[in-house]
Amino acid sequence: MxxxxxxxxxxxxxxxxxxxxxxxxxxxxxxxxxxxxxxxPDDSETPKYDWPLEIGKKWKYENNWTSQDGTTGNQSQTAEVLSFKEETVEAGTFMAYTIKYSGKTTNSRGYNANETEVWLYAPAVKNFIKLTQDQGEFHYVEELIVYSKPK
Incomplete structure (x- = not known):
């Protein structure tokens, strides 16, 4: 949006x-x-998640990427673990880390935007259960709506 x-x-x-x-x-x-x-494993010096996660931990995240249409880009963000608590999404309630990323995204087509992302990472799911992103003029939300444990 x-x-x-x-x-x-x-x-x-x-x-x-x-x-x-x-x-x-x-x-x-x-x-x-x-x-x-x-x-x-992400062997980067600037990983998306810096294991082990713990409240108050801070790190730098950088990502260089190429999209399917050949556009190249870069994300450069600071990350901080804000909390570890029960979080409820449509798929249920999970213990999750709240991780805030703040920084900038640029690409080879001249796009340049400040961004803030909040990720709720649930260890039981081994993935994020919610992502809220504000990037330039765009607001994006992704949320887990159904989850079933592997058999």
Whole structure:
């Protein structure tokens, strides 16, 4: 949603863990990505999550990326763990770390915006359960709406 209230994207993304050719993968849209690729360790000096998480911990997160259309970009943020408490989303109530990221995103097409992101990371899910992002004139929210434990 833009700051003017225009909804630019709305809907539900379904992600399911599946087995294909004996490998576990996660469906994201029309793609299936191997879980081993999603969960591989981040050996970066500036990781998204700086393990172990603990209240008050701060670090720098930097990410260089290339989108499917060839646009390159960079995120540079400071991160801080604000809390670890019960958080409720549509999928249920989970113990989660609240992590705040503040910084800037730029890309090769001239985009340059300050941003603030708040991630609720739930160890039981091994992923975030909610993301709220304000980037330039855009406001974005992603939330876990259904969760079932693997069998």
């Amino acid at each position: 833009t700051t003017e209230g225009e909804v630019r994207s709305e809907g539900t993304d379904t992600r399911v863990v599946v087995s294909y050719d004996g490998v576990l993968g996660m469906t994201i849209g029309k793609d299936t990505i191997p879980i081993a690729e999603i969960a591989k």
